[in-house]
Amino acid sequence: TYFFFVFSITYTVSQCNISKCLNLSDQHPEAPPARADATFRVTMVPGDGVGPELMTAVKEVFKAGDVPVEFEEFHLSEVQNMASEEKLDQVLTSMKTNKVAMKGKIHTPMEFKGELASYEMRLRRKLDLFANVVHVNSLPGYSTRHNNLDLVIIREQTEGEYSSLEHESVTGVIECLKIITREKSRRIAKFAFDYATKKGRNKVTAVHKANIMKLADGLFLQSCAEIAQLYPKIQYENIIIDNCCMQLVQNPYQFDVLVMPNLYGNIIDNLAAGLVGGAGVVPGESYSAEYAVFETGARHPFAQAVGRNIANPTAMLLSASNMLRHLNLEYHSNMVSDAVKRVIKQGKVRTRDLGGYSTTSDFVRAVVENLRHRPAN
Amino acid sequence: IWYGHFLLPYLLNQILFSIALPQFLQLSLIQTVTLIPGDGIGPEISTAVMKIFEAAEAPIQWEERNVTAIQGPGGKWMIPPDAKESMDRNKIGLKGPLKTPIAAGHPSMNLLLRKTFDLYANVRPCVSIEGYKTPYSDVNLVTIRENTEGEYSGIEHVIVDGVVQSIKLITEQASQRIADYAFEYARNNQRASVTAVHKANIMRMSDGLFLRKCREAAEKHKDVKFTEMYLDTVCLNMVQDPTQFDVLVMPNLYGDILSDLCAGLIGGLGVTPSGNIGANGVAIFESVHGTAPDIAGKDMANPTALLLSAVMMLRHMGLHGHAKKIEAACFDTIRDEKVRTKDLGGNSKCSEFTEAICQRVRDMQ
Numbered sequence: 065t066y067f068f069f070v071f072s073i074t075y076t077v078s079q080c081n082i083s084k085c086l087n088l089s090d091q092h093p094e095a096p097p098a099r100a101d102a103t104f105r106v107t108m109v110p111g112d113g114v115g116p117e118l119m120t121a122v123k124e125v126f127k128a129g130d131v132p133v134e135f136e137e138f139h140l141s142e143v144q145n146m147a148s149e150e151k152l153d154q155v156l157t158s159m160k161t162n163k164v165a166m167k168g169k170i171h172t173p174m175e176f177k178g179e180l181a182s183y184e185m186r187l188r189r190k191l192d193l194f195a196n197v198v199h200v201n202s203l204p205g206y207s208t209r210h211n212n213l214d215l216v217i218i219r220e221q222t223e224g225e226y227s228s229l230e231h232e233s234v235t236g237v238i239e240c241l242k243i244i245t246r247e248k249s250r251r252i253a254k255f256a257f258d259y260a261t262k263k264g265r266n267k268v269t270a271v272h273k274a275n276i277m278k279l280a281d282g283l284f285l286q287s288c289a290e291i292a293q294l295y296p297k298i299q300y301e302n303i304i305i306d307n308c309c310m311q312l313v314q315n316p317y318q319f320d321v322l323v324m325p326n327l328y329g330n331i332i333d334n335l336a337a338g339l340v341g342g343a344g345v346v347p348g349e350s351y352s353a354e355y356a357v358f359e360t361g362a363r364h365p366f367a368q369a370v371g372r373n374i375a376n377p378t379a380m381l382l383s384a385s386n387m388l389r390h391l392n393l394e395y396h397s398n399m400v401s402d403a404v405k406r407v408i409k410q411g412k413v414r415t416r417d418l419g420g421y422s423t424t425s426d427f428v429r430a431v432v433e434n435l436r437h438r439p440a441n
Numbered sequence: 442i443w444y445g446h447f448l449l450p451y452l453l454n455q456i457l458f459s460i461a462l463p464q465f466l467q468l469s470l471i472q473t474v475t476l477i478p479g480d481g482i483g484p485e486i487s488t489a490v491m492k493i494f495e496a497a498e499a500p501i502q503w504e505e506r507n508v509t510a511i512q513g514p515g516g517k518w519m520i521p522p523d524a525k526e527s528m529d530r531n532k533i534g535l536k537g538p539l540k541t542p543i544a545a546g547h548p549s550m551n552l553l554l555r556k557t558f559d560l561y562a563n564v565r566p567c568v569s570i571e572g573y574k575t576p577y578s579d580v581n582l583v584t585i586r587e588n589t590e591g592e593y594s595g596i597e598h599v600i601v602d603g604v605v606q607s608i609k610l611i612t613e614q615a616s617q618r619i620a621d622y623a624f625e626y627a628r629n630n631q632r633a634s635v636t637a638v639h640k641a642n643i644m645r646m647s648d649g650l651f652l653r654k655c656r657e658a659a660e661k662h663k664d665v666k667f668t669e670m671y672l673d674t675v676c677l678n679m680v681q682d683p684t685q686f687d688v689l690v691m692p693n694l695y696g697d698i699l700s701d702l703c704a705g706l707i708g709g710l711g712v713t714p715s716g717n718i719g720a721n722g723v724a725i726f727e728s729v730h731g732t733a734p735d736i737a738g739k740d741m742a743n744p745t746a747l748l749l750s751a752v753m754m755l756r757h758m759g760l761h762g763h764a765k766k767i768e769a770a771c772f773d774t775i776r777d778e779k780v781r782t783k784d785l786g787g788n789s790k791c792s793e794f795t796e797a798i799c800q801r802v803r804d805m806q
Binding site for chain 1: 549575576577592593595597598599602603604605606607608609610611612613614640641642643644645646647649650652672673674676677678679680681694697698699700701702704705706709710
């Protein structure tokens with residue numbers, strides 16, 4: 065029996081520490097509530113604007129739900145002058161140990177001193193977080209102009225238009241370089257098709273502007289087409305970005321998984337978030353080969369809401385739930401997401417962006433209450 | 442007799458002002474416009490527009506030209522010289538859809554026209570059509586897009602195999618020109634505010650320059666309100682509440698995307714007008730949809746986009762009365778729902794739709 069105890073504990077702990085790049089298909093939670101015997105350490109970077117408030121909401125919900133996660137906080141901010149190389153290195157070291165992080169938006173001021181790349185970009189590049197996945201899901205109980213939406217937007221995050229390579233050749237003439245490489249295009253295409261396969265999706269659509277940027281987006285399109293041939297079961301299409309935006313507002317149901325370079329991803333992430341309710345309801349995650357960062361889908365600091373207790377924590381809470389699933393804490397993940405969805409469905413407590421009058425704290429309180437009244441499995 | 446020396450001037454007066462002058466005025470008021478029917482459904486919808494203008498007795502004379510690219514001396518692709526000469530003379534043009542091949546070969550026709558006449562501003566007013574319901578009502582905004590540089594400079598290189606760089610060019614001169622135009626447009630059309638759309642937090646130098654020029658133009662036009670917004674914020678808010686936007690000014694790529702997004706809000710490219718303003722007073726108004734080769738020649742096309750662009754052209758020329766008449770006739774016909782082309786959800790032919798509008802216009806005279 066002693067040997068059995070030791071073996072079971074080591075086995076559980078070892079299972080808990082495996083990080084996966086992609087989520088496996090859903091596993092059913094065990095009948096008695098599962099209790100992990102180890103606490104997970106997760107890096108947390110609250111960021112600017114309402115980031116700290118949203119992170120507090122996450123911590124409150126986790127405490128109430130007895131979630132075995134411990135956060136290591138780092139306050140990295142460019143606008144508040146709390147950024148420096150050492151801070152960035154600290155965050156990176158913490159990330160490399162923990163492998164999982166939760167992040168708010170680190171705002172980029174428009175004036176730049178020295179480096180053109182913002183801290184967000186540098187963090188992304190150093191950790192090589194090449195894929196940004198935003199799963200746009202209509203919230204049950206909250207209707208918008210387009211209901212029952214279910215799309216996934218996969219965006220290449222490290223190159224493209226965000227190369228930060230700009231120079232002024234002659235006074236008044238500025239060049240900004242957009243870099244597209246075959247290697248990264250293939251990588252993101254493979255990620256998209258792998259994701260589609262794992263999640264049981266039928267179609268992947270590549271978004272591009274190859275009729276105008278023939279070489280750059282042409283290369284991206286070619287890479288996607290090459291990778292598509294390795295996945296015969298998944299339908300592959302492509303669409304031009306301006307037509308895609310038009311179709312998204314007229315008939316968004318024709319899309320399933322969308323894959324695209326950096327800038328188009330930024331536009332479509334925000335567009336799709338707007339279709340289901342705004343920046344406050346859509347969670348997002350960024351993946352690299354070794355790390356996973358969980359954040360909101362549409363990344364805005366929302367500075368005008370700071371201190372007013374009006375921000376909507378739904379996106380951050382759903383993202384936290386995704387993080388728990390990534391850590392294999394299936395039971396706790398479902399507990400948090402079910403509570404949030406139930407509060408939204410009931411419709412009594414809604415923050416201002418969803419048409420209600422509640423504050424962030426009211427919403428968090430409602431979620432915490434719903435945590436206790438979870439249905440027995 | 443003392444009133445004798447009044448008689449002659451009186452008679453002359455009568456002749457001049459009641460008979461000769463109106464004829465003279467009418468003659469000089471008929472303006473010639475270059476018409477480029479285009480490919481695919483282009484000829485059908487151009488004929489429809491000409492018929493409607495005739496029914497409305499608009500003082501417009503059409504000069505049809507073809508702009509298929511030809512290779513000039515030195516191997517450089519250009520538009521036929523008679524088309525260029527006609528445009529330079531008339532200054533105003535109306536264009537149907539042109540074929541743009543995706544493969545390389547000769548550059549896109551639209552690009553060629555743009556370069557030839559230096560069409561630096563693309564103006565697309567997006568107004569919700571009363572008779573055609575979309576999930577978004579009360580849209581009333583204008584997108585003004587810089588059309589000559591930016592991401593569409595066409596300067597691309599293969600650095601090494603597998604690495605491509607594409608250059609986005611932003612110049613002070615072009616940014617200033619488009620910013621000034623945007624404020625002029627707002628002033629001339631009684632629009633309250635202009636919003637600059639940019640991504641200066643990421644592309645700090647290039648969009649930073651664009652933004653600076655917009656701010657400078659705002660200083661010169663203090664009667665129009667000026668705001669600036671990030672591109673992603675605009676997209677996010679546009680699909681939630683499009684009524685908060687008025688005039689939007691932006692560089693090339695963002696303009697392309699946003700103008701198509703706004704077209705989608707009001708019902709698609711089949712009902713959206715568009716105008717291109719160039720240097721030297723040249724203005725070409727066009728329909729922005731494709732050539733639709735699958736329905737070409739079958740009398741199924743919807744001429745609304747070209748018609749609304751022609752109405753925009755009339756307004757640009759100062760013929761507001763005719764513009765209002767034709768526009769009202771068009772909207773009433775669509776609202777009526779009896780005669781609608783297939784893309785608007787009906788079953789009628791293009792000719793029936795055109796005839797219905799002509800009838801309404803004649804009834805309004």
